[in-house]
Amino acid sequence: MQRISEPNSSSIAIRTSHRLLPDPTRVLIKIFVAGQEDFGSTESRINVVVQRVLALSDDEVGTALAIVAKDFSHRHDDFDALLHAHAQRACECIVSDHELSNDRWKLLGACFTHEFSVEGAALCNPSAVLHPDQSGLGAGMARFIMTVRAIGEGHRSSIGFRTGVIDQWGGISVDAPQPRLHPGTYSDPLFTRQNFIGPLESLSDFGENAQTVLSKLPDEFTLEQLEERLIVLLHSHDTHRNAAETVLNFRTIAERSYIVDFPKDSSYSERVLWPHASSEWRGMEDARLVRFAEDDGNTSYLATYTAFDGSSITQQMFRTSDFSRFEMFPVSGRAARGKGLAVFPRKVGGAYMALTRMDHESNFISTSDQVEHWDDATAVQVPSRPWELIQLGNCGSPIETEAGWLVVTHAVGPFRTYYLSAMLLDLNDPMRVVGTLNQPLLAPIPAEREGYVPNVVYSCGSLKHRDVLMIPFGIADNSIGFATARITDLLTLLTDTH
Numbered sequence: 361m362q363r364i365s366e367p368n369s370s371s372i373a374i375r376t377s378h379r380l381l382p383d384p385t386r387v388l389i390k391i392f393v394a395g396q397e398d399f400g401s402t403e404s405r406i407n408v409v410v411q412r413v414l415a416l417s418d419d420e421v422g423t424a425l426a427i428v429a430k431d432f433s434h435r436h437d438d439f440d441a442l443l444h445a446h447a448q449r450a451c452e453c454i455v456s457d458h459e460l461s462n463d464r465w466k467l468l469g470a471c472f473t474h475e476f477s478v479e480g481a482a483l484c485n486p487s488a489v490l491h492p493d494q495s496g497l498g499a500g501m502a503r504f505i506m507t508v509r510a511i512g513e514g515h516r517s518s519i520g521f522r523t524g525v526i527d528q529w530g531g532i533s534v535d536a537p538q539p540r541l542h543p544g545t546y547s548d549p550l551f552t553r554q555n556f557i558g559p560l561e562s563l564s565d566f567g568e569n570a571q572t573v574l575s576k577l578p579d580e581f582t583l584e585q586l587e588e589r590l591i592v593l594l595h596s597h598d599t600h601r602n603a604a605e606t607v608l609n610f611r612t613i614a615e616r617s618y619i620v621d622f623p624k625d626s627s628y629s630e631r632v633l634w635p636h637a638s639s640e641w642r643g644m645e646d647a648r649l650v651r652f653a654e655d656d657g658n659t660s661y662l663a664t665y666t667a668f669d670g671s672s673i674t675q676q677m678f679r680t681s682d683f684s685r686f687e688m689f690p691v692s693g694r695a696a697r698g699k700g701l702a703v704f705p706r707k708v709g710g711a712y713m714a715l716t717r718m719d720h721e722s723n724f725i726s727t728s729d730q731v732e733h734w735d736d737a738t739a740v741q742v743p744s745r746p747w748e749l750i751q752l753g754n755c756g757s758p759i760e761t762e763a764g765w766l767v768v769t770h771a772v773g774p775f776r777t778y779y780l781s782a783m784l785l786d787l788n789d790p791m792r793v794v795g796t797l798n799q800p801l802l803a804p805i806p807a808e809r810e811g812y813v814p815n816v817v818y819s820c821g822s823l824k825h826r827d828v829l830m831i832p833f834g835i836a837d838n839s840i841g842f843a844t845a846r847i848t849d850l851l852t853l854l855t856d857t858h
């Protein structure tokens with residue numbers, strides 16, 4: 361295999377001058393309950409805060425609310441409605457909005473509200489695909505959409521979006537993000553039995569209890585219908601042992617499935633997928649986005665991401681056709697444990713396929729008959745070279761070329777330094793590795809070593825446009841850069857065995 365000339369640079373991947381930086385002014389308005397912060401006491405102080413607001417005179421309320429409006433109302437859409445909603449959530453068991461003036465009720469809402477800077481700490485780990493809208497472009501140009509990992513206070517991560525255009529020579533322009541953010545609206549999905557079977561099997565709880573619940577439900581059912589069956593199971597604890605455990609497992613799985621809708625007229629960069637399920641409450645990390653071609657020719661967009669609850673991680677996935685409505689659901693199975701599941705952009709041999717790192721250090725490939733459950737996997741690349749002694753992994757979904765499946769990979773070596781590399785898999789038998797690079801494709805240069813997590817270059821998904829491979833990559837878990845490579849040059853290195 362031919363070597364790239366220098367171990368810490370690449371003659372193929374060329375960095376651009378782009379650098380996307382975190383913008384702390386991009387904030388969401390979120391509910392805040394004193395006493396339930398992420399440290400110290402877990403008891404809320406709702407009652408004492410409410411009593412202090414009720415003790416103010418009408419003039420004091422008016423003055424305080426005027427200051428709040430002056431400082432914050434211009435920063436958020438539907439400002440008054442959000443204050444009312446937060447007051448209702450925090451205070452409905454204590455006071456009623458019918459008992460208080462509108463101003464006092466809004467001031468209560470303001471006391472249970474704060475701003476969260478989603479990019480306050482970092483912006484990193486992007487993944488790019490072709491945009492669903494390719495209209496209005498010049499010859500040889502393509503529009504892309506990119507997920508980004510936004511990290512804010514307490515290391516809480518959410519998923520944001522950026523858009524841009526790439527030309528046939530690899531010239532890139534990235535659209536400036538809108539200053540405001542929209543968290544979307546949440547709703548419950550319709551469930552099927554299959555939504556629960558895989559996750560329950562992973563929990564070793566797909567026995568008589570679970571089958572009793574599912575057997576009484578229609579092919580599609582609502583959360584309310586599921587709850588009715590769970591209550592019946594709970595009341596049958598004398599005939600069904602461990603009923604409470606099964607009910608808890610059903611509810612946990614159900615909570616991980618939800619729908620997020622954004623206004624059609626909002627820009628993509630305004631939209632942010634914010635942690636909603638308990639399993640992802642501390643973070644939605646490292647989305648690996650892929651444009652997936654169905655057997656019938658239709659396309660949709662899938663992304664796996666790591667859900668972090670503060671102590672453990674699980675795999676989640678979203679599906680969308682337009683980046684306005686997102687269906688969120690859990691991913692289960694032995695091969696989906698850990699981080700870094702990346703789905704192939706189409707079925708191969710009639711089966712779904714995905715890259716995974718089920719042993720936490722090697723690149724595996726898993727096959728499945730359903731995209732949300734992955735059990736068996738085969739190792740195709742194990743650490744061996746000096747710059748990958750700690751672990752290997754993928755940097756997003758494989759890219760289909762005439763020569764095979766091009767996979768951008770990452771490796772971790774001494775001093776926890778992250779590198780990017782590549783391997784090529786056989787087009788018809790992806791378990792067969794055609795070639796790998798003997799040196800990094802991209803390594804941290806001095807200007808990229810300092811940041812939130814030093815010595816890291818990392819990507820969650822590259823984009824093929826004509827003969828250009830666009831590699832967006834996180835820099836030291838702090839910012840985002842771009843590099844490009846000629847695919848023909850890269851494939852030559854990957855297939856040259858001399």
